[in-house]
Amino acid sequence: MRRLPVFFVLDVSESMIGDNLKNMEEGMQRIMQTLRTDPYALETVHMSVIAFAGMARTLVPLLEVASFYPPRLPVGSGTALGAALRHLMQELDRQVITSTPDRKGDWKPIIYLLTDGKPTDQVDEAIRTWHDRYARRAQLVAIAIGRYADLSVLKRLTDSVLVFEQSNSGDFAKFIQWMSASVLSQSRAVGQEGGITLAKTDNALLTLVKDITSSDGVPDQDCVVLVGRCRRTRHPYLMKYERVSPNFEIEGITLSTPHFAVAGCYPISEDYFEWSAPEPEGLVVSTEVLLGVPGCPNCGATSAFGRCHCGGLFCLSGDGEVVCPWCGQSVLFLPGGGEDFDVQRGRG
Ligand SMILES: [Zn+2]
Ligand SMILES: [Zn+2]
Structure with a gap:
């Protein structure tokens, strides 16, 4: 059976402490509960979690849904997006099986990158490497949590940039439902060409970022x-x-x-x-x-x-x-x- 690798790359910088971090931990549990009840996901989806703050590390390597348990999320100071991307690219090289003439490799990996801040390290080189060597063989969705995320840097990385703004307490649960549905629909659509479907955001919860004008500066941390x-x-x-x-x-x-x-x-x-x-x-x-x-x-x-x-x-x-x-x-x-x-x- 060919695997569908799904990577969660999570910003665990200290501004996430409190509700956001707790919501993310609980959200991962809920996503796993949903995936476990789905025959397609059980067969194909393999999940990995990478966290980054001042540095980046893999918390869970690619595992099938049945044996994946959501990790406790750490917290640290800094938003080393450049380090996170380099680490992600290494993990793609190390963990994803590529197809050869006599072997069917993994399906195209899907990456969900969640961040709430602006990078505190150098990202240019990592973004260039991403486009040169990885962008065509993986699908990257960047999700900005709140209005302090640096949208322009995310937009340089991928066309699929979404902004999640929480305005009431049920919003995070809906956001998690969207994430689960997104992984599920990808697990059904494997083998079909075409990009990841982001259209099904039927509410104001998530907005797809179309264009960034240079005047959209990043506000100071709140x-x-x-x-x-x-x-x-x-x-x-x-x-x-x-x-x-x-x-x-x-x-x-x-x-x-x-x-x-x-x-x-x-x-x-x-x-x-x-x-x-x-x-x-x-x-x-x-x-x-x-x-x-x-x-x-x-x-x-x-x-x-x-x-x-x-x-x-x-x-x-x-x-x-x-x-x-x-x-x-x-x-x-x-x-x-x-x-x-x-x-x-x-x-x-
Ligand atoms: Zn004390
Ligand atoms: Zn002292």
């Missing part, structure tokens, strides 16, 4: 993400702040400069540091523009925003002496302290 550690458990967490609308009013004062309000604080695992690109110097944000302080998701301390001289952030409850979980120095917190300061921010 969030600030900061990493801290629990002073008790030493486990890391991410604090996510989302941009509030311009002229946002708080306590009777109208804020004119961009401000960010706390959206959540999420426990992460130690592999965050492996998945992250080294932070460029000077990518800082002042606490002045950050509204609200989350608690520690690991120990329940009231503030996740203590800061050591070393620059590390950690959780805090009240005053007193704390041993910094980053550098081991002890830091004394006095009542009433709390001036604004600059903190290192992630690359989103």
Whole structure:
């Protein structure tokens, strides 16, 4: 039986932390449930998952639907699209069986690339290689999640660029249904020539990007993400702040400069540091523009925003002496302290 290789290339940069990442994990489970009940998919579809943040790695190599289990998604800092493409091309070379005169190879692979940001590494060379050597023997669908994805770079990669904008909570589920239906219809259509069908987006959920004008600049990220550690458990967490609308009013004062309000604080695992690109110097944000302080998701301390001289952030409850979980120095917190300061921010 000839295989239909399907690759999911997922952006797991830290701006995805929270609902997007959870939705993506659950979404993959739902896609697999759908595929498992379909005789065509069971026979032909083989799935692989590649994740990328500051670096790219294969989470699951090509596996038949019956033995595929959706992986836990990591999170890291950076959106290394160039590295993701190079990794994808290596995987296509390594995992996809090509046809020879005496052997029928795999069907043309389908790739779903999902991203919510703009690349933080060089992509030109990878895009050129893609067009020279891969574009004709694979089908690539790029899906921009939200309005901060760099559409022009995606459009240089493939004509099939879709934008998914979530406006209410049921939207992600519908998006996942669309993905499942898309894989299913491809598994039925194998052997027929012609491109991937993207027409069946019957609602405003997904829009096919037609033309990009050069004036469509990429807006700045709409969030600030900061990493801290629990002073008790030493486990890391991410604090996510989302941009509030311009002229946002708080306590009777109208804020004119961009401000960010706390959206959540999420426990992460130690592999965050492996998945992250080294932070460029000077990518800082002042606490002045950050509204609200989350608690520690690991120990329940009231503030996740203590800061050591070393620059590390950690959780805090009240005053007193704390041993910094980053550098081991002890830091004394006095009542009433709390001036604004600059903190290192992630690359989103
Ligand atoms: Zn804590
Ligand atoms: Zn420290």
